[in-house]
Amino acid sequence: MKAFVIDNYKGPIHAAQVPTPVVGPRDIYVKVVAASVNPLDQLVRSGEFKQLLKYQMPLILGHDVSGVVTDIGNEVTDFAIGDEIYARPRDLRIGTFAEYIAIDQDDAAHKPATLTFAEAAAVPLVALAAWQMLVEKAHIRPGQKVLVHAGAGGLGSTVIQLAKHLGAYVATTAGSGSTDLVTSLGADMVIDYRTTDFADVLSDVDLAIDAVGGGNLMKTLSVLAPGGLALGVTGPPDAGFATQLGAPAPFKLVLNLLSRKVRAAARKRGVQYSFFFMRSDGAQLRSLAELYDAGHLRPVIDSTFPFDQTVEALAYVHSGKTKGGKVVITHN
Incomplete structure (x- = not known):
């Protein structure tokens, strides 16, 4: 073939x-x-x-x-x-x-x-990722505040919709050309990353999802509420990733070293950081299919x-x- x-x-x-x-x-x-x-x-x-x-x-x-x-x-x-x-x-x-x-x-x-x-x-991939982030990892409840960077992307556009379905207040970063799209998906606050520093206009975030990494991730920690959670999609990976994949113990030590800077910064602020890597799950896809068929997600x-x-x-x-x-x- x-x-x-x-x-x-x-x-x-x-x-x-x-x-x-x-x-x-x-x-x-x-x-x-x-x-x-x-x-x-x-x-x-x-x-x-x-x-x-x-x-x-x-x-x-x-x-x-x-x-x-x-x-x-x-x-x-x-x-x-x-x-x-x-x-x-x-x-x-x-x-x-x-x-x-x-x-x-x-x-x-x-x-x-x-x-x-x-x-x-x-x-499948983005819907599973959104479900596992919002429902499994963060246990998002109505009224909580979610920040998703790059809201117009495949993952961001799905997170916005599912977070709104769960009753969250959703803020997102996006270019000015994507404002109408992310607003139509349910974003309550759209921050033009080209003209506005999100850290200047946002605070008390319960869950932040970062697919940018680097300095953007470190800055994201600053807008979290006490006990808030930042999930990094592009890294740095941590020991939890090695555990998820069933890797030997030495890999956990290596990945903890790679993520030590951001984890230390999170601890200093009284917040949490975790690397996120989605997993396959047909049962979750069945639940998500119901949401798509009901029109809650598109x-x-x-x-x-x-x-x-x-x-x-x-x-x-x-x-x-x-x-x-x-x-x-x-x-x-």
Whole structure:
């Protein structure tokens, strides 16, 4: 089958003919109809997690998928041939930039009925991340204050919607050209990062989600309420990340060293910092499908590319030229 692969870390992504996936007893075999691009694809390609996630080369990239089940393993109970699904396959089993993929049934859910395949492919990773941040990590309650940086992006646009659904007051940073978009998604306060320092106009934040890193993350700590939580999407990683991936103890020490500066700054301010890395979860996708079908959440799509232009789609995302939402790759 045709797929888009890398042969080594930091190498170019290119089209290749690869063997069709082997279907395990708990797997569903999916004909890919659409996939979407995430910043995580570039992080994997660059080898950011190579010490913790042992990918085999050549590696098919891609973390989001929607498609149709064409075969099932003999232990599969939740799906049947012909079912329309969406999923974020688990780490070490990614590979949605391909014609077919085998996915553990626990990582998939039936596609939201109201969404097209392209819309559904834009959802899994960012929706799971938003759910795990807001519901699992922060336990957001009505009236609490949430700050999400880069609110027009794929993750930010989803966090805004889910946070509003949970009853939070939502502030976001965005460019002036994205004000209408993030406001339509439910943002209560929009801060133009080009003209205004968010730290000058915001305070007492219960949860801040930072996908920028560096100085922006350190400044974000300053706007948290006592006991507030900052979640870093781009790092620095901490020992909790190593624990999540089941890495040996020495990696926990290394990651704690990498994050010691921001953790020390958080402690000094009486707040918390944690690195966030989402996990696959089909049960959560089922709950999220209900929210999409009820109209509480909606996908935000920047643009679509045909499957043959997967390389161009990744380059477009990496260039930073997206105006808002996700970039989706579709099959004819």
